[in-house]
Amino acid sequence: MNSPIAILSSWLREHYRQFAEVSTLDLIVRLTMIFLLVKPMNLWYLQVPVTLLCILGLASPRAGRSPVVWFLLAYFLLARVVIFWDVVDNHIYLLGYWALALACALALAESRTAISVSAHLLLGLAFLFSVLWKGVLSPDFVSGEFFRYTLLSDRRFHDFVLLFGALSPQEYASNQGELRQLARTGEPITLIESARLVLLAQISTWWTLVHEAFIAVAFLGKRVAWLSKVRHAALVSFAWITYPFATVVGFGWLLMILGIAQCEPELKRTRLLYLATLLVIFVHQFVPWTTALTETVTAGWSPTNPPS
């Protein structure tokens, strides 16, 4: 009789073999359609056709590979961008471009090559403009002020601040109370800050800038062979470092789909790594393990008993 470990190992091997045989094009089409199904569109007259097209595409592989279906999806997604242009996040723009790229690629004979080129450029350009904003156009970022302010005020960084910023939960709660007071009365407020939090803001600033610049160069500078080779590691590590704390699930998911799309067909383990990262990002919104970790680690912390 086989042990449970042997059964599990056999099951994993079998499914890995099946996964390795799935075509990249089918995988990215399906992942994108699942993403569109779980992502609300805000307007019913966009939500209904997008949902129907995605169900059709998931039920029928032929429909999923139809350029007509993808041109229609691109139309509805870009219509949302046009209507809510000053409200929607950047990944909603990227999602529209991605649907357009899929439509264009599926209309060509060399679909696989075409979508790889589009994904490569979309990833590189998204990071290039991000770096341009952070490094050149925004004075707040390089000075470290942006991260200082964000770590103290943006609740998405709550876990990160408590784990690494040497603030106790009580001090953090006090800052949140002050911020509510600022919104209510408009009177100036002073926040509690630690020396380690200032250092953390500086490290976050430069780490983000250098990491994003490296990804942009790795994806756009295809002629430098070694850079091109390490681009997968750069993108996956960015997701693992960023998304457990800055919970922008949609962006993380989309970056991983684009990562799979531009991954060389022979790199099956790299493709699996992208898929696993995507699943971790997705699961994190339902199982916030960083919050649980933070609560465990900071259980005994207080202003009189600060973290060492």
Next chain:
Amino acid sequence: MTRSSQAEGSAGGSGGARKWQRWLPFLAPAVLVVVALNQIVLTHRTDLSPWKGGGFGMFSAIRAHQTRAYLFTPNGERRMALRRPRRLLTALRHNPSRANLERVALVLERRARRNELATGLRVEVWNTLLAGSPPTLTLTLAHTLTYEFPDRDP
């Protein structure tokens, strides 16, 4: 799922790729570049947030605009609760253009009609500034629009 044994191409012409087809994979990236450059221009000409508009400037700049509105009544100014419409208020915070200020003012006017004595209202957008150590946050008035109700005496 379809296996990779199938050829990874779904369509194509029998007479070979046309010239314009070579450029199709570059269409979406080209749109990204045009929109992102336009966003950079807009943020410098108007007060559009770097976070919005498709320029990938998220997490690059402190953007904590707050909105307020005051109703003019015979007893003085009264602060209005600003919770809805959420989309419009979000748009105002990220893009405090005259058009968005007017849209919000018109929506608030309809709400203010319940107060028969109100003669107008003012919409304000405040910016948050961070300075010093320990950090002090202050609000500064960035944009304002005063709107007199057309059919009422001030």
